[in-house]
Amino acid sequence: MLAATVFACLLFFLMLVGLYIRASPILSIVPITDLLFSSVWGPSDGKFGFLPFIMGTLWVTGLATIIAVPISLLSSIYLSEYAGNRLRNAVKPLIDLLAGIPSVVYGLWGVLAVVPFIKNTLAPALGVETIGGYGILAGGIVLSIMVFPIIISVTGEVLRSVSQDMREVSLSLGATKWQTIKHVVLRKARPGIFAAIVLGFSRAFGETMAVLMVVGNVAKVPTSVFDPAYPLPALIANTFGEMMSIPLYDSAILLAALMLLIVVLIFNILARMVLIKIERGVI
Amino acid sequence: MSETHIQIENVNAYYGRTHSLKNISVQIPKKQITAIIGPSGCGKSTLLKCMNRLIDLTDGVTYSGKILIDNEDIFDRKTDIVDIRKKMGLLAQRPIPLPMSIYENIAYGPKIHGLKKKPDLDAIVEKYLKLVGLWEEVKDRLNSPASQLSLGQQQRLCLARGLAVEPEIILCDEPTSALDPVSSQYIEQQLLKLKNDYTIVIVTHNIHQAMRLADYVIHLYLGEVVEHGLSNDVFENPKEERTRAYINGTFSTELKIDSESDLKGQLCPFNFVYAKQALHNLEDGKILKLIVDDPIAVTEVPRGMEADGHKVLIVKQINKTDWEIVIQK
Ligand SMILES: Nc1ncnc2c1ncn2[C@@H]1O[C@H](COP(=O)(O)OP(=O)(O)O)[C@@H](O)[C@H]1O
Ligand SMILES: [Mg+2]
Numbered sequence: 001m002l003a004a005t006v007f008a009c010l011l012f013f014l015m016l017v018g019l020y021i022r023a024s025p026i027l028s029i030v031p032i033t034d035l036l037f038s039s040v041w042g043p044s045d046g047k048f049g050f051l052p053f054i055m056g057t058l059w060v061t062g063l064a065t066i067i068a069v070p071i072s073l074l075s076s077i078y079l080s081e082y083a084g085n086r087l088r089n090a091v092k093p094l095i096d097l098l099a100g101i102p103s104v105v106y107g108l109w110g111v112l113a114v115v116p117f118i119k120n121t122l123a124p125a126l127g128v129e130t131i132g133g134y135g136i137l138a139g140g141i142v143l144s145i146m147v148f149p150i151i152i153s154v155t156g157e158v159l160r161s162v163s164q165d166m167r168e169v170s171l172s173l174g175a176t177k178w179q180t181i182k183h184v185v186l187r188k189a190r191p192g193i194f195a196a197i198v199l200g201f202s203r204a205f206g207e208t209m210a211v212l213m214v215v216g217n218v219a220k221v222p223t224s225v226f227d228p229a230y231p232l233p234a235l236i237a238n239t240f241g242e243m244m245s246i247p248l249y250d251s252a253i254l255l256a257a258l259m260l261l262i263v264v265l266i267f268n269i270l271a272r273m274v275l276i277k278i279e280r281g282v283i
Numbered sequence: 284m285s286e287t288h289i290q291i292e293n294v295n296a297y298y299g300r301t302h303s304l305k306n307i308s309v310q311i312p313k314k315q316i317t318a319i320i321g322p323s324g325c326g327k328s329t330l331l332k333c334m335n336r337l338i339d340l341t342d343g344v345t346y347s348g349k350i351l352i353d354n355e356d357i358f359d360r361k362t363d364i365v366d367i368r369k370k371m372g373l374l375a376q377r378p379i380p381l382p383m384s385i386y387e388n389i390a391y392g393p394k395i396h397g398l399k400k401k402p403d404l405d406a407i408v409e410k411y412l413k414l415v416g417l418w419e420e421v422k423d424r425l426n427s428p429a430s431q432l433s434l435g436q437q438q439r440l441c442l443a444r445g446l447a448v449e450p451e452i453i454l455c456d457e458p459t460s461a462l463d464p465v466s467s468q469y470i471e472q473q474l475l476k477l478k479n480d481y482t483i484v485i486v487t488h489n490i491h492q493a494m495r496l497a498d499y500v501i502h503l504y505l506g507e508v509v510e511h512g513l514s515n516d517v518f519e520n521p522k523e524e525r526t527r528a529y530i531n532g533t534f535s536t537e538l539k540i541d542s543e544s545d546l547k548g549q550l551c552p553f554n555f556v557y558a559k560q561a562l563h564n565l566e567d568g569k570i571l572k573l574i575v576d577d578p579i580a581v582t583e584v585p586r587g588m589e590a591d592g593h594k595v596l597i598v599k600q601i602n603k604t605d606w607e608i609v610i611q612k
Contacts, residue, residue: 085342165379168337169441173392173448174369183391188382 016261023255026248035255041219043243048252050259052219056136056229059222060211063140064147064204069197071144072151079152080159081181092153099149107213110142115214118226128226131216135228139215143207147200154199154275158192159185161278195274202267206260208233232256288313288452288482289334294348296329296338303329305506307348311499316474316483318497318514320490322529326506327486331454334484335371336364352452369396371452372445372481374470377461378437380429381444385412385421388429388440392448411443415473435466442473453477455485459492463582464598464606471496490530491597494518502526540609541569547576547605554580555587558610562593565612570596573608581606 026035030048038049079088119133130137162185170180186193216228217238240253289311296304303326311317319327332338334350336357350357357367381388389408398404408425412418417439421432429440438458445453455474459467474483474496487493493500493514500518501511502525510523521527544561546554554575561571575581585595588610597609 163379164340165375166381168340169373169375169379169381169444170391171340172335172337172368172371172373173395173445174365175392175395176365179395183395184381 016258019254019258019261023251023258026251026255029248039221043246043249043252046248048248050232050256052221053230053232053235053256054259055221056215057205057231057233059136059225059229060139060143060215060231061201061204063136063225064143065197065201067140067144068147068151068200068204072148072200073155073193075148076152076155076159077181077186080156081177081185095149095152098145099153103146103207103209104213106142106146107210110138110210110214114138114141123226128224130226131218131228134214134216135226136215136222137225139211139229139231140225142210142214143204146207146210147204150203151196151200154196155189155193158189158196158275158278161192162188191274192278195271195278198267198271198274202264202271205267206233206264208237212237232260236260285315286313287311288352289484290349290351291330291334292349292351294330294333294346294350296326296333296344296346298329298341299343303506304333304346307508309501309508309511311482311484313482314478314480315498316478316485316496317499317501318493319484319486319501319503320488320493320529321503321509323488325503327488327503328456330503331456331484331486333358334452334454335368335373337373339364369448370450371454372442372448372450374438374442374445374453374455374458376457378434378441380432380437380440383429384426385429385432385440386425388444389447392444396448407447411447412440414446415439415443416469417443433466435462435469438462438466438470439473442470446477450481452482452484455483457486457488459487460489464585465578465581467492468599491599502529504529539570540572541565543572543574545574546580547574549575549580550577551579551583555584558584558588558608559591562588562591562610562612567612569612571610571612573610574601575606575608576604581608584608585610 026048035048035050036054037051038047039051040047040049041052079091083091115133115138117133118130118135118138122137123130123133166184166188167180170184171177175183211231212234215231215234217230217234218228219230219235220227222229236253236256240250243249287310291307291309291311294304294307295302307330319330321327329338333346334352334357338344338346346358348358352367352370355362355367357364381391383391386408389411390404393404393407398407409418409422412421417436420436429437432440438461442453442458453474459470462470471492474485477483478498485492485496497514499512500514502509502517502523504525510517510521510526512522517526518530521530542561542565544557546557549557554573554577558571558573561573565571573584575584581598585598585608589595594611595608596611597607599607601607
């Protein structure tokens with residue numbers, strides 16, 4: 001068992017080191033600032049500007065977070081503070097189920113429902129141009145639904161960890177229930193809610209399949225949510241294994257993977273640290 | 284008996300099917316200290332929680348009867364419970380500071396009730412921190428988190444926080460059970476001072492505390508009122524055998540002191556060492572009385588002796604500087 005555990009841990013470091021070694025050719029030729037901040041993506045000319053992909057990732061992830069955070073916070077507050085036990089117990093498995101649906105199914109749903117809705121209803125109503133409904137908005141909507149379960153369940157745990165005594169104190173001072181939740185419970189739970197959001201965000205950041213299916217995949221720095229985008233995971237999934245004759249191409253793709261891995265790792269570590277502290281009662 | 288402030292009539296409370304309060308009918312006098320005594324699990328906290336209806340928060344609770352405060356039935360669904368709770372401060376078993384600064388802890392209640400102006404809030408914070416004797420200790424760090432205070436300070440902060448909403452009644456549920464003797468003593472003194480302006484109900488399973496504080500006593504046992512009345516009557520001349528047994532069980536008025544040791548003028552750790560020595564010379568079960576005047580010893584000696592397996596019976600201040608500690612080996 002110990003060996004298996006060590007192996008699992010080691011695997012991660014092997015991955016990290018492996019990616020770094022394979023990405024190092026491009027790192028040694030193209031300056032890192034060019035890689036990160038140039039928006040010219042022309043592998044056949046030796047131009048590897050990742051900016052469109054980085055911005056694509058940030059746009060989609062950011063939009064998903066903006067949509068997901070208020071909705072999932074409100075629903076977990078409702079579930080843990082207002083709903084009765086019956087409702088809570090009925091909803092919890094549903095939310096867990098949402099987390100278990102394969103990503104490709106979300107993608108299909110995006111293609112069949114969200115994309116046409118944007119194309120036929122939303123875009124004409126707002127008078128904007130889209131490329132067939134595909135783009136950041138569709139990606140953000142699909143992704144936001146995928147991060148609901150994480151944010152809802154982690155926030156729920158955190159809210160339940162706020163002691164009943166604390167609520168009693170506030171109520172005994174003549175505060176209403178909502179005042180108590182707003183000023184005391186949420187205040188106490190703030191670091192944990194932050195961690196829940198970061199966990200959701202990091203899931204959204206690395207999510208590939210569903211986004212790739214609806215986001216349009218155009219390597220251009222986006223300027224609005226109706227633009228298509230090309231997030232990093234989609235780039236990797238779409239092009240790795242192809243165009244490998246182009247010099248440095250595979251090194252570039254592995255660099256993209258390395259960047260994703262590191263960012264997701266940092267987010268996760270941050271969030272876990274906060275959650276562990278809460279569990280130990282430090283925060 | 285003076286004017287009644289809280290009139291409790293035929294109150295029954297159930298947790299699921301556990302019948303925790305059985306037909307309670309008592310009156311709580313205005314501007315006096317009423318102690319609710321009784322062994323653990325007899326329903327003291329439940330009765331207290333009925334008075335501010337915090338009992339509503341527990342799942343599966345049902346209750347009936349009437350509790351009248353200023354002729355308003357707080358069990359009546361039409362009564363605005365938020366208004367009722369505003370009339371009552373609560374001091375819990377252990378201090379529970381809200382997750383905010385010292386200042387905000389006090390200002391929380393007044394702010395909730397609509398006070399917005401900073402100078403008004405400043406004045407309130409200062410007034411109530413002074414009232415509980417905390418102002419000098421914290422005035423330079425009002426904005427630091429309340430959780431950084433010592434337990435004793437936190438409990439005084441909680442008292443001040445409750446007073447800041449200008450209640451008429453203070454409900455205390457074993458308010459000193461988590462505190463060291465010096466802090467407990469301090470809280471007791473505060474309560475004695477406050478009874479001039481407030482009706483105080485204190486739940487305690489500490490008979491000595493009830494004797495020191497109470498004007499009026501309610502003795503609960505297994506969810507029933509065994510006896511209630513003026514504290515002098517109940518303690519000196521209980522009508523009920525169960526009350527007599529309860530009082531004698533936890534406290535014998537004629538404690539036989541087997542040995543006495545005066546440790547005045549001794550500092551830590553010497554008073555500690557002498558106390559140990561004195562106990563060492565006694566047989567098991569014998570009782571030692573110590574007099575100390577070192578404030579550290581007041582907390583540390585009983586703690587240390589308890590850690591050694593002895594039983595600390597009494598820790599009390601006997602005059603301005605001296606404390607009496609009674610320990611059974
Ligand atoms: N939340 C609860 N759920 C179920 N039973 C409870 C609950 N709180 C208290 N009780 C029961 O009610 C009785 C009285 O409890 P309590 O009022 O807390 O006693 P006390 O404060 O005198 O120690 C006890 O028998 C206890 O087991
Ligand atoms: Mg209790």
